[in-house]
Amino acid sequence: MKKSTKVHIIEESLSLFSQRGFDAVSVKEIADAVGIKAPSIYKHFKSKQDIFNAILEESNSRYALQTASLSLDGLNPQMDAGLFETITDDHMVEMGESLFNHFLHDEFTSKIRKLLTIEQFKNQELANLYVIQYMESPLQYQRMIFELLIKKGLMRSGDPEIMAMQFFSPIFMLLVLCDANPHKETEALEKLKRHITQFNKLYRN
């Protein structure tokens, strides 16, 4: 089953919009990328803005799926935190690296993040999507994990909100760095490891 032209248009539009922004990309360019003529686009979408809206809808539905799978019965951090009952540094590093790699290399996530980075100041809805998906939601997740680890006596007691921020914000900054300059990924990953190892020394029992 080959993918529909409509899906194809969404994919190519996302690629183009995420690199140069909505305004800099013309309907003709999208059509060229898809391999059709510009007016044919309008058989699938009523306007260029409509394509953008479809991208956002796709993003929202993927985000909803993802958070649903993360918190099956309320919290899955319990599952994740369970992994750490017996173990130390390496698994914390793994948690950070997998978060980093997902955000950086998942094609859709990565392109949507760039798109929202570029378009965030155009309206508050876009800004909120960016903030929720790439800051508040990971912070909240990380915080729940630390709350559990503290309860189990595996981490020193402290302010879990601040701990989550101190754990996650370097990941966030290195992501922004790698989005701007992909050549720095190796360097970023190495710093990420050192950060988490150090974080562990500071906070784990």
Place this chain on the structure above:
Amino acid sequence: MKKSTKVHIIEESLSLFSQRGFDAVSVKEIADAVGIKAPSIYKHFKSKQDIFNAILEESNSRYALQTASLSLDGLNPQMDAGLFETITDDHMVEMGESLFNHFLHDEFTSKIRKLLTIEQFKNQELANLYVIQYMESPLQYQRMIFELLIKKGLMRSGDPEIMAMQFFSPIFMLLVLCDANPHKETEALEKLKRHITQFNKLYRN
């Protein structure tokens, strides 16, 4: 001495570009903001792109001035770190807050950051400017301060590069957050204080 039309054009262009991006802003809009007709713009700049370049030049020269004043004889972190010889939490919080407030409220810095945030993916030069001015340069400065504080025995010895990242990345993330949603500034400042207080407990002697 009233400011020249040329400077006025640069200022209004920066304001518009930083909100909606280069491509979404027309020369007519810039002219309207300045209070002249669109063709008059071309007596001061040979193209719209030329206005953008002038903004970047202004940014670079301000950045050069700023870093020159920071490291008068090589390092001013010595001066800054000098402030911390006798004192503790409050002054660290002050250092973080002043960094945060400068970045967030200095009108030019704030607009340039938004502009580079929006335009960074269009070419590598813009991406590098963003990375250097808002990540690498503050990290380097902070690292020098921590190296000095460690040498003086005021902080526990450790990896100053990672310490700088752990100190600064929450500031960076909260800046990105406030750029996207200015209503969260109070909340951000409060978290910043808790972060620095906590950071101090972890790292200071």
Place this chain on the structure above:
DNA sequence: GTCTATAGACGGATAGAC
């Protein structure tokens, strides 16, 4: 659902009067 042709608006930029 694709195409060609084209409408209609708007973009950046220039010419030339004052």
Place this chain on the structure above:
DNA sequence: GTCTATCCGTCTATAGAC
């Protein structure tokens, strides 16, 4: 150094044939 008038290209979008 500002204006009016205007050129010309490109843009989004529609009409209508196949």
